[in-house]
Amino acid sequence: MRKGITGYIYHTVPAVLYCWLRYPGDFRRAVEEIIDLSGDSDTTAALVGALVGATSGIGGIPADWLDRIVEWPRSVGWMKRIAKRLAAHSESNSPGPQGIFWPGLALRNLVFLAVVLVHGFRRLLPPY
Numbered sequence: 001m002r003k004g005i006t007g008y009i010y011h012t013v014p015a016v017l018y019c020w021l022r023y024p025g026d027f028r029r030a031v032e033e034i035i036d037l038s039g040d041s042d043t044t045a046a047l048v049g050a051l052v053g054a055t056s057g058i059g060g061i062p063a064d065w066l067d068r069i070v071e072w073p074r075s076v077g078w079m080k081r082i083a084k085r086l087a088a089h090s091e092s093n094s095p096g097p098q099g100i101f102w103p104g105l106a107l108r109n110l111v112f113l114a115v116v117l118v119h120g121f122r123r124l125l126p127p128y
Helices: 009-022 027-036 041-056 063-067 076-091 102-122
Strands: none
Touching: 009 027, 009 041, 027 041
16 A cells, blocks of 8 residues: 555454464564554554454563553553453443542643644644
């Protein structure tokens, strides 16, 4: 494909399945290979990451990638707690929702809104 993988299911699914089956236990290599194909790489990398992560577990995700996750107020620890609750839910009754510091989430979203608006208004000015 000249411009990489499109978001069209007939293009995305075969490429994702190929990378997953080619590197089933190598999270880094599978994700990097699908990104190298370019195109709709955010979607394809997320799909490959989900499949390889499901087969290799959290131990398969490169530690340096986990260390660089900055998603305040969410964190890797918070995500691990969510995963444990999900596993417990699949074995028994629902343990209820996982708590999060929601004022922090609202603040984070306001910051991102400001960044997006500034970027959008900047694109209205020359040289764009």
